[in-house]
Amino acid sequence: MELLGICTNIGQDSLTSPRSEAEAAMHEAFRRLIAEGLDPAVVAERVVEAIRAGRFWVFSHPELVAAVQQRAESIVAGRNPEATPLPT
Numbered sequence: 001m002e003l004l005g006i007c008t009n010i011g012q013d014s015l016t017s018p019r020s021e022a023e024a025a026m027h028e029a030f031r032r033l034i035a036e037g038l039d040p041a042v043v044a045e046r047v048v049e050a051i052r053a054g055r056f057w058v059f060s061h062p063e064l065v066a067a068v069q070q071r072a073e074s075i076v077a078g079r080n081p082e083a084t085p086l087p088t
Contacts (some may be wrong), residue, residue, distance in 0.1 A: 004061045005037030 018024035051059040
């Protein structure tokens with residue numbers, strides 16, 4: 001499964017330590033999401049393309065546009081959110 005993060009240094013200097021196994025698992029999933037994510041240069045290219053095209057919304061992962069649309073429609077319809085499992 002491809003992870004859909006962006007490879008940055010965010011979270012590297014976190015001062016908080018996990019207080020439970022569940023929190024440790026979440027920290028590890030977040031770490032993997034970032035470490036295996038898109039190269040920031042790819043995201044920068046997409047941002048520049050959007051600016052040149054006059055587009056406000058920039059999708060770092062265009063393959064998620066359908067999921068974003070589905071979520072927005074769900075919100076407008078007043079449906080409760082569904083739980084999404086963390087990638088493993």
